[in-house]
Amino acid sequence: MKSTLTYRQALALALEKEMEADSSVFVFGLDVPDHKRIFGSTAGLLEKFGPKRCFGTPLSEEAMTGVALGAAISGLRPVHVHIRVDFMLLGMNQIVNMISSLRYMTGGKLKIPLVIRAVIGRGWGQSAQHSKSLHGVFAHFPGLKVVLPTTPQDAYSLLRSSIRDENPVIFIEHRWLYDVQGTVDDQQKIPLGPPALLREGDAITVLCTSWMAIEAMKAAEVLAKRGVEMEVVNVRTIAPLQDEELIASVMKTGHCIVADYDWAFCGFSAELAARVSHACLGQLKQPVERLGFAHVPCPTTRPLENAFYPSAVGIIRAAERMLGLQESDLGRESFYSYEQRFKGPF
């Protein structure tokens, strides 16, 4: 069945469907069953499945992460939720020393089907400790899958695939995407792995993650007005990375911008740039460009925060430089901000 859903509704529906389908799935984390329900993404679960399968926890991130692992190797499929991904750092010992490694250390005897969902914060002074994404950090460790859905359909289908996966999956959701509407087909399956082609073009490829896919689409819309067709490829599963379609796109356009929602230094954007540069060396007309956070902690005040984040404007300017075009006048364009977020539809 197809319906128009917001990203938050798509997440809640995916959880509901998986909990209906499999009694071993449960959802837990601080404030998961409270009146706000993790920005609505766990709405309805407590009422439908009861406190045994949807429950809040003490403020004990490391222990709760270990509890998820213990449950996962005991035949359950836990979904552990963090309101901000920054708090996952308190569970890093379990994620890195245990969850990512335990199957390997047991010679493949244990399966670890668990999902850790976490929300990236942004805007209205989220500052240094409520704004990180960390996907590159998680992807660095072998043994973890890392997923960053951008559209409501991806949120729905990839969360269902993550819960059904027999491996640990880190599932990272950008807070600004929660209000985005789109058509969701509840029968559509999307496997972990392949990227999504969001827009076809022949002039330049943008490889983007999470919210940067929205910024890239905006940039593509602006550039199209002057006849520059940008290809937008959304990398939804960053680990394990399937790069064939990314490389094929750059082979076609000969230009590549990587727009990652993270710091560029030692980040996932460097991995993408290295792969594309290696695979497309003879075809690249310009060196690969990378856009990411400014290399400082995220500041609170709006003018500095605006300068901190990569944006559609940055993508447009990079594209113009790479293609040898004059800078276009963007004065009449409107771009996204905390107050004016993209709401869809896709």
Next chain:
Amino acid sequence: MLPKASGLISVKPPSINGNSTLSREEMLLLYRQLLLARLCEERIRQEYAKDEMKTPVHLGIGQEAIPVGVCHCLPKGTRSFGTYRNHALYLTLTNDTDGFFGEIYGKVTGPGKGKAGSMHISSPEAGLMATSAVVATTIPVAVGAALANQYQGKDGLVVSFFGDGAVEEGVFWESLNFACLHRLRILFVCEDNGLAIHTPTAQRQGFRSIPEAVQPYECYVANADGANLPLVIESARQLLSRMHADPKPAFLHCTYFRFLEHVGPQEDFQVGYRRRPTSEEFEHLDPLLRFEKFLREKECPAEEVLRTRQGVEKQIDQSVRTAREAPFAPPAELYTDLLV
């Protein structure tokens, strides 16, 4: 006794006397398990200098009666989690000396195909789910396994073994809190040798004692001299029967003396952070000597004791030979067992 700063903690007088009835078969089985752990580790000590066992070894000579005693009390199907000082636990639960030495020699015949080594050896099929080198990391995982039992309506038990240093990690208290909050059927076993590597308790803990610190939580607490195997068994049994009557977590605090260095096959009394026990203290601290004395007191026939020892020695000889001859994992194994 040695002073507290030397790596020993005085044991409170227990309310139980360690005189519960053990059948002759049980006594011989327990003796076999103690001896298996001890002689496997003594064998590692003999062989280690050959540099064929390329894995750090945290030997548990002095500790053996705790895992042997606790495991003796566990109902079938219990799942256990341990630490890097895990040899006695592994051997007691599996009796698998082929797998044990295979893993120690890094061979494909080990339970982790050589990917685990001494510090991470496990046997999920025998109920030893995981062991870990980073202190306290398996404690919350054990709690998660206990939560799964409750979720699935199983009355199975989970045991979490850890050292006294783990109690200084925040995750221990997080885990204890959650287990007590949900009244999970989990037995926490603190194997307390009074040392975190080389740092004694007096330089680490700002509270009077571990059992006292745990006491306010909604769980059962008991102490035992970890060198006294019958006492460990009686304490564990008492806790398990209380857990059975009214499910709540339990905490068993066992003291023991670590005879060797933190890691490696040697004694380290000469370096000066603790003194060598006198021969009289030695007899009191060594769980094997203590249990052999117990067997004599219980008039267990000497020839059966000897036969047990000979059987264990033969088993170890055979397993060491097999492990040394076994192949290493082929290079392609590097990339297997990561993801399903």
